[in-house]
Amino acid sequence: MNLYNLAKQFPSEEHALAHLMKVRWPGGITCLYCGHDKCWLTESKNKSGKPRRVFQCAKCKMQFSATTGTLFHDSHLPLTKWFAAIALMAEAKKGISAAQLGRHIGMTYKTAWYVCHRIREAMREIDPEPLGGKGKTVEVDESFVGGTESGKGRGWTTQSAKVRVLGIAERGGRVHLQSVSSLKNEEIKPILDAKIDPETEKIATDGATRYLALIPAEKHERGNHAKEKKTGKPISNQTIEGAFSLFKRGLIGQYHQLSSWHLDRYLGEFCWRFNRRGMQPWIFGMTLNNMVCRRPLPYKKLIEF
Ligand SMILES: [Zn+2]
Structure with missing residues (x-):
């Protein structure tokens, strides 16, 4: 409104x-x-x-x-x-x-x-439905967000000051973003298990090898950005990358001093709105x-x- x-x-x-x-x-x-x-x-x-x-x-x-x-x-x-x-x-x-x-x-x-x-x-x-399901593809990706350190000027960032965020998206549908302290299997697997419907047909990731042990081979759709660009094929992780880039553009424009402690609250707000696009009224x-x-x-x- x-x-x-x-x-x-x-x-x-x-x-x-x-x-x-x-x-x-x-x-x-x-x-x-x-x-x-x-x-x-x-x-x-x-x-x-x-x-x-x-x-x-x-x-x-x-x-x-x-x-x-x-x-x-x-x-x-x-x-x-x-x-x-x-x-x-x-x-x-x-x-x-x-x-x-x-x-x-x-x-x-x-x-x-x-x-x-x-x-x-x-x-x-609160307790959202798992992403994906029969006949659906879910995308998984990760990204670093935040990291501007005060006193060093805007844009001065270090990898250590940034927070790692795991993103899961139903292709063309809902997303889930949450901060993670590492990309170790023991941290990522429970999240994937909880957030992705076991009936999901395909799980798409980028070319990173870290997902090989986490996603059953018959479901895994491993992308290759360079190849996709060359052949003009759409990027396999389009939905999740779109969500990450929208969140980051908001982050750069609005939250110069976002504390990592509050990051999950901001991510929650972002997903809530993103998942209701088209329901604006x-x-x-x-x-x-x-x-x-x-x-x-x-x-x-x-x-x-
Ligand atoms: Zn009473």
Whole structure:
């Protein structure tokens, strides 16, 4: 959803709250603590003195708000700003930096950073279907990302400062990217086993010999870039290479100081959006749904590493 339509659909905080409640309680409000379906609306004030809408359960008397226990938990930011942030992140094909998001919506870098991470948490795939399947081809490849060291100028990189990322893609379909500490068989094999459907017909890799021990010979489609270029045949790892290059272009443009600890969260966000290309009109709704269904992400948890 673009910002114009968003502002039309949710012109005020009231509209945004009504929508959020509909998403959270499609069958009508129920108590978060005992499940009772009679709750009274009471107006109270938050720490900064602003009015806060709180519900009180008629049975257990516990109080809660529409955002209690969700990824919006404890946020003082208006919902209309949250909705704008979700829309911007859902639309940004290559990602959007916290600094840019903060400038667009009007919030400090620190707030924007935290907002981005909470939305990213909503964009994390949980137990996705394995990639591939009967009659399908899956591509496997790896790449280095990140690695700009501060104080040495942009573009100054060392291999050791970069993080190795393993990529698996259904040809023409979904992708999975995750950081790995090495390309040793004992690290890669469990990932391939978990992420690739055993019925997959072909598994394509580049010419590297490291995959010979990991992929059964009858399924293995080993590419040769130089030969493919010469004969004009399409590159065998087109989908996964496309995903890597899109992620890196976003990385270069947006995240100059990406920490390797957070890399998997950024990769998760990227895959979530990439795997929903063509579903653009629904991405905002899907993200919002996860924002209210998933548990809070405390700030402390993000900075503790
Ligand atoms: Zn109750």
